Amino acid sequence: MKPAPQIALPLDFPQGEDRSRFIAGDGNAEALDVLERWPMWPVKAVIVTGPRRSGRSLLGRIFAQKTGGRLFDDAERHDEEDLFHAWNEAQETGLPLVMVADEAPPNWQQELPDLRTRLAVTPIARIEEPDDALFEQLLTLHFADRGQHLPLEVARYIAARVERSYWNAERIVDTIDREALASHSRLTIPTARRALGLVEEQE
Numbered sequence: 558m559k560p561a562p563q564i565a566l567p568l569d570f571p572q573g574e575d576r577s578r579f580i581a582g583d584g585n586a587e588a589l590d591v592l593e594r595w596p597m598w599p600v601k602a603v604i605v606t607g608p609r610r611s612g613r614s615l616l617g618r619i620f621a622q623k624t625g626g627r628l629f630d631d632a633e634r635h636d637e638e639d640l641f642h643a644w645n646e647a648q649e650t651g652l653p654l655v656m657v658a659d660e661a662p663p664n665w666q667q668e669l670p671d672l673r674t675r676l677a678v679t680p681i682a683r684i685e686e687p688d689d690a691l692f693e694q695l696l697t698l699h700f701a702d703r704g705q706h707l708p709l710e711v712a713r714y715i716a717a718r719v720e721r722s723y724w725n726a727e728r729i730v731d732t733i734d735r736e737a738l739a740s741h742s743r744l745t746i747p748t749a750r751r752a753l754g755l756v757e758e759q760e
Contacts, residue, residue, distance in 0.1 A: 579612050579619065580698065582691030588613075588682035592620050598680050601647040602654040604632070606661045607684025610723035616684070617655040625652045632656035637669040644675050689713075692721045699730040700744065705737075707744055714746050718753060729753075 581589060588605060595603065603620075607613040614630050621628040627643055629635050640656070647654035658665050661681045667673040687695060693712040700707040719729055729752075736752035737744055 578698070579615050580691060580694045582687060582694065584685045584687040584691050585612070585616070588616065588684045591680055591682040592616070595620075595624065595653055598653075600644075600675070600678055600680075601626075601651055602644050602656065602675075602679045603682055604661050604665075604676065604679055605655060605657045605682045605684070606659065608686060608723050609659075610727060611684045611686075612723075613684050614657050616682075617657045621653075621655045626655055627652070628655045628657070630657045632658045633660070633665050637667055637672050641669060641672040641675070644672070644679075686722050687726070689716050689721065692716045692726060695723065695726040696730060699727055700734070703730070703734055705734065705744055711744055711746055711749050715749050715753070 585607070588607070591603065595601075605613050605617045605620075617628050617630065620626070627647065629640060629643065632640060643654050656679075661683070662673070662676045662679075665676070667676060693709075693716050696712050696715060697707045715729060715733070719725060732755060733744070733749055733752040736742070736755065737748050740748070740751070742748040
């Protein structure tokens with residue numbers, strides 16, 4: 558069996574383009590803690606769950622790259638025999654298997670009994686919806702992707718008035734950006750107010 562390499566999260570993540578897009582916060586602190594303690598897991602496998610667009614696949618990919626492990630994204634859609642053999646292989650090599658899924662057992666149901674028993678003892682790294690601070694950082698990141706600087710006071714104005722979710726962060730940024738472009742406006746509170754008004758009209 559190969560020795561299990563050590564990892565510290567999040568400070569010891571690879572410093573590349575992928576790493577810079579993962580924002581640590583209260584919403585993913587539990588998942589980061591689970592991954593940081595991976596040498597102490599009862600088995601060398603983990604299930605990473607969380608809302609879509611939450612960075613769960615990115616986190617799984619970064620962790621697999623750092624540890625030399627194997628990643629199954631959308632694991633519940635993979636062949637169960639393949640997952641079963643990958644789980645066993647992880648125990649033999651000491652290199653962790655990372656499974657990213659919408660749900661963890663028992664909500665993620667398996668037909669293969671041997672796989673079901675193994676997943677029942679597999680640690681779960683859960684990502685929750687973002688809190689205010691993380692949501693503001695997500696808004697800032699998505700605006701930066703569009704070449705826009707989001708002032709802190711505008712980020713706080715938005716975060717206090719909309720549903721905090723990963724998907725909604727992208728939706729709100731798209732709406733505000735389109736309003737700013739259409740009106741030739743800067744990213745200000747009045748611009749955000751007009752855009753959020755449009756969102757309310759659409760809902």
